[in-house]
Amino acid sequence: MQKLITLILFLFSWHVAAATLHIKVIDAEQKPLPYTVIELINNQYPAVPEPAGAQVIQQDLNFQPFVSLVPQGTLVEFPNLDKTRHHVYSFSKTKAFELRLYAGKPEAPVLFDQAGVVTLGCNIHDNMLAYIYVSHSRFSVMTDANGEAHFNDIPEADFQLAVWHPWQKQPQLPQDISIRAGEQQKDIMLNITQQALPKAPKKGFGDY
Missing domain, CATH: 2.60.40.1120 (Carboxypeptidase-like, regulatory domain)
Incomplete structure (x- = not known):
């Protein structure tokens, strides 16, 4: 049986x-x-959160990748590989947050717990632009x-x-x-x- x-x-x-x-x-x-x-x-x-989390890096005064796709509930790290410091932020309704001027890796990743689109910028470098799409499915x-x-x-x-x-x-x-x-x-x-x-x-x- x-x-x-x-x-x-x-x-x-x-x-x-x-x-x-x-x-x-x-x-x-x-x-x-x-x-x-x-x-x-x-x-x-x-959506099932990525157990290992995800990363959006800053390198050569740019975000990489340009677009990230992560499941709802995923933790995202923002390591800075440049010599200059960055000030990463988003005013998006999906996830508003701010990582004030820093070098290296912030102490804690950011939790993206709501589905939607997050637009990333840097307060120091206006050219820096990227997106995180937080999926519901x-x-x-x-x-x-x-x-x-x-x-x-x-x-x-x-x-x-x-x-x-x-x-x-x-x-x-x-x-x-x-x-x-x-x-x-x-x-x-x-x-x-x-x-x-x-x-x-x-x-x-x-x-x-």
Whole structure:
């Protein structure tokens, strides 16, 4: 009887993990669009915090990475690898915080306990800009340099597909999507003109 139950659970697990979704995102000029966050939302599958936490570093007078995707409830560290000190802050409703002038690594990471978008800046260096997308769902991915994102092992269920990009002027309304066993392909076009990423100013005395 125990072997039969084990076999049934195995078959059920395999069936649930059989769905795969491939997404391609392009901009208004039909070019691949990186840094697009795609979230499959179903309240049965809430976000699971990253146990090891995450990092947004400061290096060469810039935040790296430009966009971070972290699950709700994740602790994020902000190590400063520059020689100059930084003053990291956010006034975002999702997470307002301030790390006053510091070098090295702050004593404690910052907890991102609410889902949404957090815009990062530095009070000392106006060029520094980055974003943290705090996901509500455990099924969240970000497009790569080719504008592609992949979901693997998705349960068969109905979801809302939410799309966000830092350069969009208006929020995208979520759309319904049904995930079924097998592979699915979805193409998304966003009315976005790509911009240059933030650049560090020319080196000055003591900047690094």
